[in-house]
Amino acid sequence: MKNLYKYSIFTLxxxxxxxxxxxxxxxxxxxxxxxxxxxxxxxxKISEEKAHxxxxxxxxxxxxxxxxxxxxxxxxxxxxxxxxxxxxxxxxGDFSQAIIHDPVRDGKCLICHNSHSSTNDKLLIKKGGEVxxxxxxxxxxxxxxxxxxxxxxxxCITCHAPHSSANEGLIKKGNADLCSSCHRVKxxxxxxxxxxxxxxxxxxxxxxxxxxxxxxxxLKASIHQPMAKNDCKTxxxxxxxxxxxKLISNGTILCYNCHIxxxxxxEKINSHVIGNRENxxxxxxxxxxxxxxxLLDKREEKVCLKCHQDTKRRIxxxxxxxxxxxxxxxxxxxxxxxxxxxxxxxxxxxxxxxxEKCHEQQQIFSHxxxxxxxxPRNKKEMNCITCHNPMGSGYKYNLRLDPDKELCEQCHRF
Amino acid sequence: xxxxxxxxxxLINHRDTEAQRKNKFKKISAxxxxxxxxxxxxxxxxxxxxTYLFSADLNLIASLSGDKxxxxxxxPSAVFFDELKKRLYVADTGNNRLVSFDHEFNFISExxxxxxxxxxxxxxxxxxxxxxxxxxxxxDELFLIDIPKKIFKPIKIKNIIARENPFLPDNLAIDKDxxxxxxxxxxxxxxVVDSNGRFLKEIAxxxxxxxxxxxxxxxxxxxxxxxxxxxxxxxxxxxEGSVSSFGKRGSRANEFEFPVSIAISPNRFVYxxxxxxxxxxxFKKDGNFQFxxxxxxxxxxxxxxxxxxxxxxxxxIYIVDRGNNxxxxxxGGK
Numbered sequence: 001m002k003n004l005y006k007y008s009i010f011t012l013x014x015x016x017x018x019x020x021x022x023x024x025x026x027x028x029x030x031x032x033x034x035x036x037x038x039x040x041x042x043x044x045k046i047s048e049e050k051a052h053x054x055x056x057x058x059x060x061x062x063x064x065x066x067x068x069x070x071x072x073x074x075x076x077x078x079x080x081x082x083x084x085x086x087x088x089x090x091x092x093g094d095f096s097q098a099i100i101h102d103p104v105r106d107g108k109c110l111i112c113h114n115s116h117s118s119t120n121d122k123l124l125i126k127k128g129g130e131v132x133x134x135x136x137x138x139x140x141x142x143x144x145x146x147x148x149x150x151x152x153x154x155x156c157i158t159c160h161a162p163h164s165s166a167n168e169g170l171i172k173k174g175n176a177d178l179c180s181s182c183h184r185v186k187x188x189x190x191x192x193x194x195x196x197x198x199x200x201x202x203x204x205x206x207x208x209x210x211x212x213x214x215x216x217x218x219l220k221a222s223i224h225q226p227m228a229k230n231d232c233k234t235x236x237x238x239x240x241x242x243x244x245x246k247l248i249s250n251g252t253i254l255c256y257n258c259h260i261x262x263x264x265x266x267e268k269i270n271s272h273v274i275g276n277r278e279n280x281x282x283x284x285x286x287x288x289x290x291x292x293x294x295l296l297d298k299r300e301e302k303v304c305l306k307c308h309q310d311t312k313r314r315i316x317x318x319x320x321x322x323x324x325x326x327x328x329x330x331x332x333x334x335x336x337x338x339x340x341x342x343x344x345x346x347x348x349x350x351x352x353x354x355x356e357k358c359h360e361q362q363q364i365f366s367h368x369x370x371x372x373x374x375x376p377r378n379k380k381e382m383n384c385i386t387c388h389n390p391m392g393s394g395y396k397y398n399l400r401l402d403p404d405k406e407l408c409e410q411c412h413r414f
Numbered sequence: 415x416x417x418x419x420x421x422x423x424x425l426i427n428h429r430d431t432e433a434q435r436k437n438k439f440k441k442i443s444a445x446x447x448x449x450x451x452x453x454x455x456x457x458x459x460x461x462x463x464x465t466y467l468f469s470a471d472l473n474l475i476a477s478l479s480g481d482k483x484x485x486x487x488x489x490p491s492a493v494f495f496d497e498l499k500k501r502l503y504v505a506d507t508g509n510n511r512l513v514s515f516d517h518e519f520n521f522i523s524e525x526x527x528x529x530x531x532x533x534x535x536x537x538x539x540x541x542x543x544x545x546x547x548x549x550x551x552x553x554d555e556l557f558l559i560d561i562p563k564k565i566f567k568p569i570k571i572k573n574i575i576a577r578e579n580p581f582l583p584d585n586l587a588i589d590k591d592x593x594x595x596x597x598x599x600x601x602x603x604x605x606v607v608d609s610n611g612r613f614l615k616e617i618a619x620x621x622x623x624x625x626x627x628x629x630x631x632x633x634x635x636x637x638x639x640x641x642x643x644x645x646x647x648x649x650x651x652x653x654e655g656s657v658s659s660f661g662k663r664g665s666r667a668n669e670f671e672f673p674v675s676i677a678i679s680p681n682r683f684v685y686x687x688x689x690x691x692x693x694x695x696x697f698k699k700d701g702n703f704q705f706x707x708x709x710x711x712x713x714x715x716x717x718x719x720x721x722x723x724x725x726x727x728x729x730x731i732y733i734v735d736r737g738n739n740x741x742x743x744x745x746g747g748k
Contacts (some may be wrong), residue, residue, distance in 0.1 A: 148579070232722045251578035252600075267552040269489055269507050269533055273582055274643070276623045278601040280579055307643055309663055309689050310671035340508070342489060342737070343719065377712040377736035379486070 006094025035060040042116060049117035054086075062086070071163045080107030086175045092250075095166040111135070112162070120320030144212035150270040151211050159210070175203045179210075187195070193217075195230050196239035219291035227288055234258070235287065255281045274307070283307075286338070304336075311391065320392040325394060351385035359384065375412050425544025472707060472744050474715040475730070476519040478504075479740035480674065484521045487739050491535040492585065495726040498541075502732070504741055505534040512537060512547065512559075519743065527559070527566040530622065536585045540592040540609055542633060546582045548596070556583050556596065556611070569611040577601040585675075586724075589631045597629050597639070603627050604639060617650055619657065628675045628722075638676050638684060645670035661686070665675060669697065669702035675734075677725040679746060687723040689734065692716075694723065694733075712738055 036043045046055055054062040056150040061389070063082060064074045071078050084095075084107065093236060093339045095104055112131050113123045119252045124131050133141070133154075142151060150158050159178055171178050176185075184190060185200035204210070207227070208218045215221065219335065225236035235254060237246045247254055252273075266273055274280050280288075286297045294304050305312040315327055326332040333352055334344045345352045350369065353359040362384070373382040380386075387407065388398045403409040415464075473650070480486035486509025495502050500517035508647070511526040517691055534549040545652040546569075562576045574581060582600035593614065596605045602625045603618040617637060618626070626639045626648070635652035645663030663670050672690035679685060683704065684697045691712025697703055709719050719737030726732070729746035 184586070216622075251580070253580065267554075271553055273579075273599050278578060278622060305656055308672075310665070313665060321458050375712065377714075378718075378735075378740060380739050395498075 034058060035064075035066070045117050049119050050121070050123065051117040052115060052123055055116045063219060074274050083107070083109045094161075097161075097166045099168060099170055100164040101162060101170055116283070126366050127154075129156040131294075132156045132160075142212045143216045144209065144218075146214070146216075147212035148210060148218060153283045169205075175205055176201050179204045182369060195232050197232060197236070197244055200243075202245075206286060207293060221291045222293075222295055223289045224287055224295060251279045252281055255287075262337065265335075265337035267337075269340045270342075271338040272336060272344065278302045283335065300330055319394045321394050322396055322398050323392045324390045324398060327390075333390065347386050350381060353384040353388075354392070435715070439695070472731075472746060474742060474744050476743040477714050477740055478515065478519060478743070479738070481521065484524065487513075487741070489736055489739070490734050490741060491720045491733060491736070492537055493724050493732045493741060494537045494539060495724065495730070495732065496539050497727055502741075502743075503537050503539070503545075504734075505529055505537045505549075505729075507533050507535055507549075510534070511545045512545070517655045520734065525559070525561075527557075531557070531567060536583075538586045539587040539592065540588055540607070542592070545608065546586060546588070546594055550587060552743050554580065554582050556594075558611075569636075571605065571611050571613050574605065575613070575616055577603065579607075585628045587629045587631050587637075589635055590633070595629045595631060595637065596628050599625070599627070602626055604637065619648060619659075627673075630676050632678045632679050632682060638678055640686065642673055642677045645673060647673075647676065647686060647697070647701070649684075657699075660690055666705055670695065674721055677723040677731070679725050679731075680727055680729050684724060685723055685731070687720055689721065692718055692720070693732075708744075715742070717742065 042055070045051075047371055054060070060066075063076060065076050066074070070073055075082055086097075087109075101108065111134070112125060114125055115123075117123060122125050126134065129151075143343070150156075156162075158173060161169070161172050165171060173181070179185070180200060190200075191198060207220060207223075209220050210218070213219060213221070226232065233245055233248075237244050237248065249257065252263075274283050276283075282297075284297060285302050286294050287295075290296055292299050294301075300304075315323065330336070333346060333355065333368060335341075335346045336344070339345060341348050341352075343349075347355060350371075353362070366384075367382070367387070369382045369384065369386070371381050374380070375382050375386055387400055389400045391397060393399055395402055395407075397403075401410065433526045435474045447547060461721070463549060464637075470475040472703075478487075485506070485692070487506050490504050491507040492505045493502060500520060501522065502515040502517075504515070506513050506524075510532050511524045512531070513524045514522040516522055518529045531547070532549055532551045533553050535545045535553065536548040537545060539545050543560070543562065545557075545561075547557045548559060550568070556571070558569050559566050563722065571581070573707045577598075577600075579600040581598050582599045583605075586597075587595040591662075592609045594607050594609070596607065597603075598605055601614050601618075605616050605625055606614040608614060617639075618624075619641075621644075623643075624646075625643050627642045630638045632638065637650040637652070639650070640646070640649045641648065646659050647677075648657060648659045652699045661670055661673075665671065670686065671688055673686050673695075675687040677685045682699055684699060685696070685707075686695045690696060692708070692709070694707040694726040695703065696705050696707055708715070710716065710718060714716055717733055717735045717738065720733050722732075722734035723731040726747070731744040731745070731746050733742045735742050
């Protein structure tokens with residue numbers, strides 16, 4: 001009897017289970033769940049916009065791991081490398097020419113592109129030049145009264161390569177070739193407007209700002225005096241001569257013909273003459289026109305950091321938490337041509353921090369400094385630079401060492 | 415092989431008979447795999463050995479920062495050690511003088527040509543007891559100093575090849591034939607002239623943007639130079655006339671941040687002084703990086719924004735520790 005009772009219960013359970021398990025197959029069609037079942041918002045966007053090929057094909061797993069990942073958004077890899085798994089450098093070397101756009105170099109494709117879909121071509125986050133203006137401030141590019149027509153239209157990529165280029169400024173062709181694609185450089189009108197000099201092969205951006213300017217013909221803000229007077233013969237042969245663009249003297253002698261006193265500024269213990277076989281003045285200055293002070297070729301810090309790469313690396317390092325506010329204005333403290341003081345400083349080390357009375361108060365109440373206070377480590381006179389590093393530091397107040405550890409202990413042995 | 419046996423004794427089962435144990439010991443000690451590991455360890459140690467030997471052997475033997483008699487240095491630029499007289503000469507640029515020390519680095523005297531010597535930046539001495547010094551108010555002159563004959567005069571280099579910029583002498587070196595090697599910071603080249611100032615040849619590299627900031631000559635007459643901006647060492651082979659180069663700028667241990675001076679040790683290692691790194695990078699002549707030496711700082715044995723390195727025949731390493739306003743002398747391994 002007991003056995004019959006057991007068998008009945010067992011049979012009922014089996015029947016019950018078979019009914020439960022077979023019930024869904026009657027109502028719902030069997031199929032695998034797709035990513036879009038849980039992400040319907042994406043489905044809507046894809047249907048309305050231009051979609052990234054893997055998204056369109058439903059191949060989500062080409063970028064995402066459906067189970068687990070160490071990266072945000074369950075991405076298979078970090079952003080730095082993920083895009084490049086498919087978008088490898090093509091034969092044109094789109095990503096790997098000499099000058100690489102910062103986001104491309106850093107693998108930050110999503111600064112300009114959407115990953116899934118976009119209403120714009122190339123999955124761009126915004127239309128045409130608007131993408132560029134996300135980072136490149138419109139106010140600085142169109143700072144002048146007049147702007148280049150292409151800049152006004154936001155057609156940046158007519159001249160610039162967005163990923164990489166063989167040319168400075170990511171321009172698509174060499175400077176003269178690029179401009180001459182639109183400007184008729186061999187026509188008389190063009191030559192006449194350049195005082196009769198055949199400048200078709202010259203670097204146009206040497207005199208013109210290709211984006212915008214307050215001057216006519218987009219000329220740069222400061223013009224070298226002879227050029228402003230159309231007196232090109234101060235430096236070049238006559239426009240009617242056989243070789244009109246040839247310079248009348250070589251190297252720095254050409255500049256010293258007029259800038260006699262400047263020569264003296266190099267005659268110091270620390271002299272910034274940088275030896276190579278070009279006119280060394282042109283390492284920093286533009287002989288025609290410039291938007292920077294002193295006819296510098298670029299903004300001051302850019303000119304200095306072009307050679308002082310290690311300084312650039314140090315001052316931009318994440319560990320350099322504390323920076324002097326004038327760090328990008330090198331000439332606030334340093335004399336660019338030459339100096340009798342250490343490190344090309346404008347004044348002696350001990351007086352350097354008080355130029356323009358910047359740190360007048362600190363000199364009164366700080367740790368004793370001056371000619372009578374001697375650093376026991378190197379027997380030098382103590383001054384602000386003994387403990388502070390104006391070029392940037394990982395410690396507060398630009399201190400050279402950790403103030404809670406070794407800074408004081410270097411001299412004060414406890 | 416006792417170490418190997420000890421290391422592997424746990425492989426032997428405690429239940430093994432004595433004969434089995436002996437047999438296993440034999441196999442273990444003779445195992446080619448273990449020999450391989452042993453030799454790999456030996457190989458690694460032998461590779462590391464020179465590093466430890468050299469760096470451990472470096473001792474600070476003098477730190478010259480001046481005293482009441484000679485006063486303090488003011489931005490010294492270069493040194494030269496006279497092997498015959500065993501004297502050290504320092505170009506004390508900011509004080510417009512040359513300072514001499516004996517072989518124990520005691521101050522002997524100073525020389526300023528009666529106030530006529532300005533901004534001396536480099537100094538060498540030939541076998542005829544004549545000094546050659548770069549200096550002058552415009553830092554563009556080469557002077558001959560012959561103390562016994564009481565001569566102090568600028569040398570005009572005859573038949574010099576004119577280049578883009580005016581000739582601006584900077585650093586000096588001298589070979590066993592008393593020929594002078596002068597870096598021309600105006601034109602990125604090295605001029606070779608004889609003791610009479612007669613131009614012999616110029617040395618430069620193809621890339622016209624290369625600056626050649628320092629120069630040294632080894633005992634075979636090979637010329638070593640340095641480009642600060644490129645971060646590269648150039649070696650001009652004396653016999654073959656070939657040029658080789660190595661190095662680049664960067665922040666790794668074997669890369670240069672701001673190399674300013676070069677020296678060759680008696681065993682022909684190339685020492686490059688890096689001003690901003692505050693250390694010395696040592697290479698073999700083929701560019702194979704060996705080790706870094708010294709560190710940035712202010713204490714004895716540390717260097718801060720140094721400007722010049724010189725190595726004498728006894729492997730004493732002289733560093734013009736300009737940021738600390740002193741000359742530090744180290745004894746390298748013999």
